[in-house]
Amino acid sequence: MPLSSSIQTVGFVGTGVMGRSMAGHLLDAGCALRVHNRTRDKAADLLRRGATWCATPGEAAAGSDVVFTIVGYPRDVEEVYQGADGLLARARPGTVLVDMTTSSPELARRLAAAGSTRGVEVLDAPVTGGDKGAREATLTILVGGSAAAFERVRPLLAAIGRNIVRFGDSGAGQHAKLANQIAIAGTLQGVCEAMAYARGAGLDAGQVLAAIAGGAAASWQLQNLGPKMLSGDFAPGFYVKHLIKDLELALAEGARAGLDLPSLRLALERYRELAAAGGAEQGTQALFRLYGAA
Amino acid sequence: MPLSSSIQTVGFVGTGVMGRSMAGHLLDAGCALRVHNRTRDKAADLLRRGATWCATPGEAAAGSDVVFTIVGYPRDVEEVYQGADGLLARARPGTVLVDMTTSSPELARRLAAAGSTRGVEVLDAPVTGGDKGAREATLTILVGGSAAAFERVRPLLAAIGRNIVRFGDSGAGQHAKLANQIAIAGTLQGVCEAMAYARGAGLDAGQVLAAIAGGAAASWQLQNLGPKMLSGDFAPGFYVKHLIKDLELALAEGARAGLDLPSLRLALERYRELAAAGGAEQGTQALFRLYGAA
Secondary structure: OOHHHHOOEEEEEOOOHHHHHHHHHHHHOOOEEEEEOOOHHHHHHHHHOOOEEOOOHHHHHOOOOEEEEOOOOHHHHHHHHHOOOOHHHHOOOOOEEEEOOOOOHHHHHHHHHHHHOOOOEEEEOOEEOHHHHHHHOOEEEEEEOOHHHHHHHHHHHHHHEEEEEEEEOOOHHHHHHHHHHHHHHHHHHHHHHHHHHHHHOOOOHHHHHHHHOOOOOOEHHHHHHHHHHHHOOOOOOOEHHHHHHHHHHHHHHHHHOOOOOHHHHHHHHHHHHHHHHHHOOOEHHHHHHHHOOO | OOHHHHOOEEEEEOOOHHHHHHHHHHHHOOOEEEEEOOOHHHHHHHHHOOOEEOOOHHHHHOOOOEEEEOOOOHHHHHHHHHOOOOHHHHOOOOOEEEEOOOOOHHHHHHHHHHHHOOOOEEEEOOEEOHHHHHHHOOEEEEEEOOHHHHHHHHHHHOOOEEEEEEEEOOOHHHHHHHHHHHHHHHHHHHHHHHHHHHHHOOOOHHHHHHHHOOOOOOEHHHHHHHHHHHHOOOOOOOEHHHHHHHHHHHHHHHHHOOOOOHHHHHHHHHHHHHHHHHHOOOEHHHHHHHHOOO
């Protein structure tokens, strides 16, 4: 009997923009879904489609074979897993808990250790690909934790994402995700400054973007966020406040490894400046505002 | 009679790695080629294929309808155009001079003004796409200068590149190229730091690269230079010393436009540090050396 057919009941904690789409794919795949979210409204569509409402994370874990979580900040992860009616208090032995929040590698290791004392496996499995990737089930899923637990949940991950990679033990998925965010932060700064320069020089920045986007300056950020910068569309996609959280984690972990990462440090400083200027709830392309060109 | 068929004799000054390939395409297109280079050896192949050797830039201009130049630094451009036996001294009225060096927008404007007093047109037309683009005639060519002169040389540019865009008057091509270099510099820093972080965290950095290269962290730099960083291959492609020149130009021009470009400033500082550590003749991916991870 394939493992996947033995997985019947799946908990899902965190039905924000990303989580809602992901949980929907699990419903489509035939899972019995137990959902919890801080704000019940955001789970309404899933409940209409047959999911069971749970008043606490612990309730979502009760009777579940696997529980997915995707919440905001490491402190939220800690609360969901280790709070009074949290996942670790209620998950039965043999359950696999999968945290898809971009969070701290150190916390991932701590939760996995706490789980193991109760016979519960905890994987870290942050994702990339944004709301579009979540909607279309094309996310990249970056996994850390035991190989056995990974194999058990792989069929469920395959319902959510397309490119699913395990990098090593607990925390390795978070590390891979933070590497991703570091690359993005550097690229974004380059794109903003290139566009600001083009405007400052009196060029048609959109024409410059189109000309250089096919060569050595090409990037996802240039192609997707460059046009938004130039049109003054700063609506989120990916929130500035969340990128700040990720860059803070990356900088702390880099320092722990003895690395000096000045471009990352600069990006964090600039994004904090943007947040202080009222940009926390905007999309990451709003960095362009700091260049006075928008 | 199409304009292109009236262009018979073409001068070419600067037969380094890029120039040699580009001049070769002009020979293939049927031009009578007059070539000059500081080191004659580097023109040997073109001379064997029928090009005429010229001892000075001025000689290459004598009798030419169009002259292309691609040399090292703005001071070299100045010497080639305004030196004792330079292009402007010898080009006959009606000639179009096309500088493909990545150089100063201000110098481009100055040369165009100097040309116009003699009835000679000067275009700035720096390229992107590297030695591969030069070999395969797939360069992007970023043009500034008069629309009429641009139309006259467009058939020749089409023999060298694929994506040919005029951005405005003299200097606009250089500005567009500098915007390109600014985007590259930011992206490169992000890629280096992401790969250094991944290694520092104990991950297989090549596995991280492969996983993130298809998503929001995707860039030409990550895909093409990331693997070279990780394998310790720092051979040039694009020289560190030339990127430093470009970033110096970009920073000066940005300041002139009243822009503060901190990511660009950081990149210049870091590349100078790399050059001081013996990296000037390496490829731009050698920035990775500064992270102690190679």
